[in-house]
Amino acid sequence: MNTPELPTYADVEAAASRIAGVAHRTPVQTSRTLNEIIGAEVFFKCENFQRMGAFKFRGAFNALSKFSPAQREAGVVAFSSGNHAQGIALSAKILGVPTTIVMPHDAPASKVAATKGYGATVVSFDRYTEDREAIGRRLAEEKGLTLIPPYDHPDILSGQGTAAKELFEEVGALDYLFVPLGGGGLLSGTALSTRALAPQCVLYGVEPEAGNDGQQSFRSGEIVHIDTPKTIADGAQTQHLGNYTFGIIRRDVDDILTATDAELVSAMKFFASRMKMLVEPTGCLGLAAALNRKDALTGKRVGVILSGGNVDLERFCALTAE
Numbered sequence: 338m339n340t341p342e343l344p345t346y347a348d349v350e351a352a353a354s355r356i357a358g359v360a361h362r363t364p365v366q367t368s369r370t371l372n373e374i375i376g377a378e379v380f381f382k383c384e385n386f387q388r389m390g391a392f393k394f395r396g397a398f399n400a401l402s403k404f405s406p407a408q409r410e411a412g413v414v415a416f417s418s419g420n421h422a423q424g425i426a427l428s429a430k431i432l433g434v435p436t437t438i439v440m441p442h443d444a445p446a447s448k449v450a451a452t453k454g455y456g457a458t459v460v461s462f463d464r465y466t467e468d469r470e471a472i473g474r475r476l477a478e479e480k481g482l483t484l485i486p487p488y489d490h491p492d493i494l495s496g497q498g499t500a501a502k503e504l505f506e507e508v509g510a511l512d513y514l515f516v517p518l519g520g521g522g523l524l525s526g527t528a529l530s531t532r533a534l535a536p537q538c539v540l541y542g543v544e545p546e547a548g549n550d551g552q553q554s555f556r557s558g559e560i561v562h563i564d565t566p567k568t569i570a571d572g573a574q575t576q577h578l579g580n581y582t583f584g585i586i587r588r589d590v591d592d593i594l595t596a597t598d599a600e601l602v603s604a605m606k607f608f609a610s611r612m613k614m615l616v617e618p619t620g621c622l623g624l625a626a627a628l629n630r631k632d633a634l635t636g637k638r639v640g641v642i643l644s645g646g647n648v649d650l651e652r653f654c655a656l657t658a659e
């Protein structure tokens with residue numbers, strides 16, 4: 338593997354000043370019921386309340402803010418299962434940058450509609466047979482667009498790290514932090530903030546059990562590639578970590594855990610019924626993993642990044658109906 342020069346916490350701080358006043362400083366919520374169930378003090382960083390409904394706005398706005406005038410004029414292209422696309426589309430709209438988004442044909446309707454609503458041109462593809470990265474790269478070459486990948490980019494992961502920075506600033510050091518993991522932009526950025534602000538904190542990435550490439554990679558020391566996993570956690574249906582994200586994760590993360598789709602559904606129900614929050618399946622990975630290892634958490638201060646809330650209401654109802 339080629340190890341690129343990795344971003345540092347200084348890049349997260351720079352990102353924080355670029356997004357200040359544009360991104361929301363999202364609330365930290367707690368639940369007495371949950372604290373009793375787990376026997377710990379649990380703090381949720383609620384990125385479901387971020388602009389466009391997920392933390393992805395942070396990285397996207399940070400990356401686009403750094404474009405040169407020529408890049409701004411030519412435009413941006415992104416490939417994404419949804420939230421990255423929306424983050425790019427909204428950031429580009431705010432900054433006046435033309436946008437093309439490559440999206441899977443079966444992306445949730447709410448995500449496609451929201452992306453188009455921000456003024457982006459949407460190009461769709463079959464996520465089980467076509468290579469979105471190749472499509473994105475071809476568009477970039479043909480039209481002179483700047484390709485911003487969903488996770489493996491220093492400006493993206495540095496921007497994502499601002500959520501954990503805010504969490505530590507608000508609640509102080511934590512004993513444990515649980516973070517959803519797809520391609521690792523959120524986890525690697527979080528790792529930079531964690532090692533700077535709460536170095537002793539035990540940091541876990543959490544993947545869907547059906548797509549545990551990150552766990553395999555972490556444990557083997559090589560980036561493992563898998564087929565697109567079938568899971569309800571559509572924000573974590575990634576096939577592999579990136580060179581930047583894996584470099585940081587391997588150095589700074591304590592372990593990668595998994596959660597099943599059934600556990601994600603239970604967590605969705607808990608958030609809706611007890612905390613009055615609509616959380617998308619991928620956003621539930623952290624809570625699901627914390628519940629799985631609650632015995633280890635007794636008496637501790639535990640952070641959970643609740644990464645997003647974009648789920649069609651019909652889909653939410655279908656998933657939580659049983």
Ligand SMILES: *Cc1c(COP(=O)(O)O)cnc(C)c1O
Nearest residue numbers: 420519520521522523572644645
């Ligand atoms: C993208 C996304 C993730 C995974 O983030 P990565 O940076 O790809 O690891 C988790 N949750 C939600 C809601 C997302 O949109």
